[in-house]
Amino acid sequence: MYTEKVMDHFTNPRNMGEIENPSGVGTVGNAKCGDIMRMYLDIDDNGVIRDCKFKTFGCGAAVATSSIATELVIGKTVQEALQVTNKAVVDALDGLPKVKVHCSLLAEEAIHAALWDYAEKNNITIEGLSKPKDDVSEEEEEPEY
Amino acid sequence: MYTEKVMDHFTNPRNMGEIENPSGVGTVGNAKCGDIMRMYLDIDDNGVIRDCKFKTFGCGAAVATSSIATELVIGKTVQEALQVTNKAVVDALDGLPKVKVHCSLLAEEAIHAALWDYAEKNNITIEGLSKPKDDVSEEEEEPEY
Amino acid sequence: MDKKIYLDNAATTKTRPEVVEAMLPYFTEKYGNPSSIYEFASQNKKAVDEARSIIAKSIGAETAEVYFTAGGTEADNWALKATIDAYSSKGNHIITSKIEHHAILHTCEFLQKHGYEVTYVDVDENGIIKLDQLKKAIRPTTILISVMFANNEIGTIQPIKEIGEIAKQHNILFHTDAVQAYCQLPINVDELNIDMLSASAHKLNGPKGIGFLYIRKGAKLRSFIHGGAQERQRRAGTENVPAIVGFGKAVEIAIATMKERNDKEIELRERLIKKVMSEVPYVRVNGHRRNRLPNNVNFSFQFIEGESLLIMLDMKNICASSGSACTSGSLDPSHVLLAIGLPHEIAHGSLRLTLSEDNTEEEIDYTAEMIKEIVDKLRQMSPLYEDYMKKKA
Amino acid sequence: MDKKIYLDNAATTKTRPEVVEAMLPYFTEKYGNPSSIYEFASQNKKAVDEARSIIAKSIGAETAEVYFTAGGTEADNWALKATIDAYSSKGNHIITSKIEHHAILHTCEFLQKHGYEVTYVDVDENGIIKLDQLKKAIRPTTILISVMFANNEIGTIQPIKEIGEIAKQHNILFHTDAVQAYCQLPINVDELNIDMLSASAHKLNGPKGIGFLYIRKGAKLRSFIHGGAQERQRRAGTENVPAIVGFGKAVEIAIATMKERNDKEIELRERLIKKVMSEVPYVRVNGHRRNRLPNNVNFSFQFIEGESLLIMLDMKNICASSGSACTSGSLDPSHVLLAIGLPHEIAHGSLRLTLSEDNTEEEIDYTAEMIKEIVDKLRQMSPLYEDYMKKKA
Ligand SMILES: Cc1ncc(COP(=O)(O)O)c(C=O)c1O
Numbered sequence A, B: 001m002y003t004e005k006v007m008d009h010f011t012n013p014r015n016m017g018e019i020e021n022p023s024g025v026g027t028v029g030n031a032k033c034g035d036i037m038r039m040y041l042d043i044d045d046n047g048v049i050r051d052c053k054f055k056t057f058g059c060g061a062a063v064a065t066s067s068i069a070t071e072l073v074i075g076k077t078v079q080e081a082l083q084v085t086n087k088a089v090v091d092a093l094d095g096l097p098k099v100k101v102h103c104s105l106l107a108e109e110a111i112h113a114a115l116w117d118y119a120e121k122n123n124i125t126i127e128g129l130s131k132p133k134d135d136v137s138e139e140e141e142e143p144e145y
Numbered sequence C, D: 001m002d003k004k005i006y007l008d009n010a011a012t013t014k015t016r017p018e019v020v021e022a023m024l025p026y027f028t029e030k031y032g033n034p035s036s037i038y039e040f041a042s043q044n045k046k047a048v049d050e051a052r053s054i055i056a057k058s059i060g061a062e063t064a065e066v067y068f069t070a071g072g073t074e075a076d077n078w079a080l081k082a083t084i085d086a087y088s089s090k091g092n093h094i095i096t097s098k099i100e101h102h103a104i105l106h107t108c109e110f111l112q113k114h115g116y117e118v119t120y121v122d123v124d125e126n127g128i129i130k131l132d133q134l135k136k137a138i139r140p141t142t143i144l145i146s147v148m149f150a151n152n153e154i155g156t157i158q159p160i161k162e163i164g165e166i167a168k169q170h171n172i173l174f175h176t177d178a179v180q181a182y183c184q185l186p187i188n189v190d191e192l193n194i195d196m197l198s199a200s201a202h203k204l205n206g207p208k209g210i211g212f213l214y215i216r217k218g219a220k221l222r223s224f225i226h227g228g229a230q231e232r233q234r235r236a237g238t239e240n241v242p243a244i245v246g247f248g249k250a251v252e253i254a255i256a257t258m259k260e261r262n263d264k265e266i267e268l269r270e271r272l273i274k275k276v277m278s279e280v281p282y283v284r285v286n287g288h289r290r291n292r293l294p295n296n297v298n299f300s301f302q303f304i305e306g307e308s309l310l311i312m313l314d315m316k317n318i319c320a321s322s323g324s325a326c327t328s329g330s331l332d333p334s335h336v337l338l339a340i341g342l343p344h345e346i347a348h349g350s351l352r353l354t355l356s357e358d359n360t361e362e363e364i365d366y367t368a369e370m371i372k373e374i375v376d377k378l379r380q381m382s383p384l385y386e387d388y389m390k391k392k393a
């Protein structure tokens, strides 16, 4: 079902855990659809993401996308991090099953949510960032009966 | 599908053939439903069936019922022959598949038709014998869709 | 002959040993449910998709256009009943032929009882559908044309390309029951404008209980069997993995050997027809002489009845059929033979012999001889023959 | 452990070697079509009827009341859709439960789109149907009650006898989906007033792709799959002889070993439940503690999600399921777990382990250990667990 990359990130998640006193933290998803992602960011004075950690309640893809997303943003500036799209996440994992693509959206949204929190805490505006919904849904192919 | 008895009478039919100048001959059934039986009777002056022969166009059961029917009537009086029912024919063959029971009716009717012919030729009435239909049909179980 | 001579390959075929070999691991070793998440079972999903891909390629389709069913009958039922449902806003009229298999005809009767209209187009004396009649039958409410690729009794191959074109011109969905033609004839669904196609594995040396329905991408189609999310949510029920794998294997072999088999079968077929025609009087060959399945021979013998003939052939170790196997037990003569214009008593005297590459010339010669002997014997018993001879004399 | 531990017998089972053995001759040797007239093929009819007779006996039915299908799903579809048709003059209302398999639920949804009315009766927290609600749901137009014998996810066994009595009192047909219960529990259709019953061979160490529908004599029933005259003109399609023979063999063995298997499975089941309950916090057992299938264990672990758990178990060579296999790929938590009142996040953290007599105590102990280890690990990753612990602290 999953690529080797996904399995690797699921079984050996990178940057799993919490950051104490994070610069920003964001939680997205909901238990109803079975995925909750929380991202912690540690951002230095130059707006560079020094560290990023995650906690995730969800399927293998949810864990893997969280894990790879942390890797993708660490070392990036806030503005660069904002450009990490769900597509980048999927590509970095060598693809995701169609029914799991929503997990990558969730990862994108989690980063955005953490950045939003950082912006609010610091009373700044990050260009291109809008208040994230805390729920992510996606149109699904309706089965026809 | 068929009992041993049926197979025996089908593969070694008894009294198959014609009788020249028969006392009576009767043909029943039709090609549409795939069965035609012809019975020849040789009846002596005392009204005893001296010989009986058949020709049949039809399935294995049709041939076997014709064959056994000839055996059942030979040596019998006309009145006795009239009592040879399709049930007697089926029993004598150790049974017939349900869809083939109509063949035994055909055999009964063929005997009756030949007896009718004999009666007409001799200008007599045989008690209990009415003019046979020359077609025999039976109600079939209607498949439900 | 001591050995059984099997000449009923249109009824069913022997499963190839290679096919059984391919299936075996999926019973006791790789038995997992392909829908399961763990590797042990999900590898079976790959096996299923491999078979699907072999089959898709064999008719020039995409893998995602092939849906497994429990056989040809289910595929036919699905194609007709579910189409109706999906296109009911457009109309309620179906066109088919008079010589379809009962899987189509009885389904059409069912639909007629439920408010749908069906036109049964005639065929000519060779069993070829009357295209002008078919064209005339088209109405604005016509939602489906279903015409079989090749007939199971008389072997006649229909002008599928022409029918496909007509359907396309009128923007009507075209389904073909290819249960007898699939893997016996080359089929390309795009070239022939086929939108849906039914097939069954046990007709091509695959296992029983598995078939498929090809559905062209874009065709609206509903499920016929509802339940779990198998077959892309179109056909529910735990996948029959061993049978699917066996089906794939059987198709792979059948496609690779098609030309060779056809050649051999046609040779044997012509040998049998020639022998019987020259040695038995009052006989005719049913079906088109050229546009026919390579392995199909269908005779009508005057004055005798088919079942008797079959039983006597059986006693000589020859397995044959007098119509479609499914309808034996019925008293009516074959609807196909009536549709090509045979009178009832001639239709009753029909014999279908469907060959395989495993048959030998020796078997064919022996069969012709036995046919002659048995037909003679049955004619001696026949009141119809008696009448005919007396009239002639 | 190096060896695979298969704990997903509700999804499908290993076909018994004896069953495969029984099937094998029917592929390459006795391959004839049972509808054919010649001895070579008609002996297969006997083989089919022998299997039918074994199966009929196993539920106290008559041989002629058992009809083979391609599986449990087809049997369910048939029972519901064709009944509707036969009893439509009486009414258009069906009663079923909220925890049926999708083969029933999606079929009901289909029927609702076609003008029929369906009442889905609630179950209690253990998954037992609310009989008072069922009684109240009965209308003059109710033509069918369909309630599953035992649930495929949580293993709860329904009060079938009571439901059968209610149905009988009201002169309503009663169908039960016994796919999970058949050959796991004793079933007598007369004692339980069952009019129709669905079963599937691959759940009891038989082959995939074969099942049956029991239909009580006298019940009006139409065909669901139309075509040839097979199965007494009720279910068309060339008989899947090898699978039918295998089904018969599997039932024969399963019935003979039922008691013994039940005892062993219950012992293992209780061992597993006890171990996990005592070693893992924040866990619950779903389903009725006593009225449950001998081989079914269903846990919900708080704060974690089922798929992750499954994949990690898979990496430890343990095959399990987080719901019905057919629905994996879906994002929604199991409708069964929601129906027994679990909140979404708890339902998502569920794990189904369905045992067989082949499992060992060692396997069970290892599984319990792995569950503990993995649940711990996943909770360390879980933001829900983090929040809970912080709140608690
Ligand atoms: C033309 C045709 N259609 C449909 C079928 C039905 O196929 P199956 O018996 O595999 O369901 C057959 C064979 O019996 C057939 O010859």
Ligand SMILES: Cc1ncc(COP(=O)(O)O)c(C=O)c1O
Residues within 6 Å of the ligand: C236, C237, C238, C239, D010, D070, D071, D072, D073, D074, D076, D101, D103, D148, D150, D151, D152, D177, D178, D179, D180, D200, D201, D202, D211, D326
């Ligand atoms: C309760 C229940 N009903 C129906 C089915 C469907 O059976 P099958 O997959 O054999 O069609 C299953 C199994 O998947 C089941 O557990």
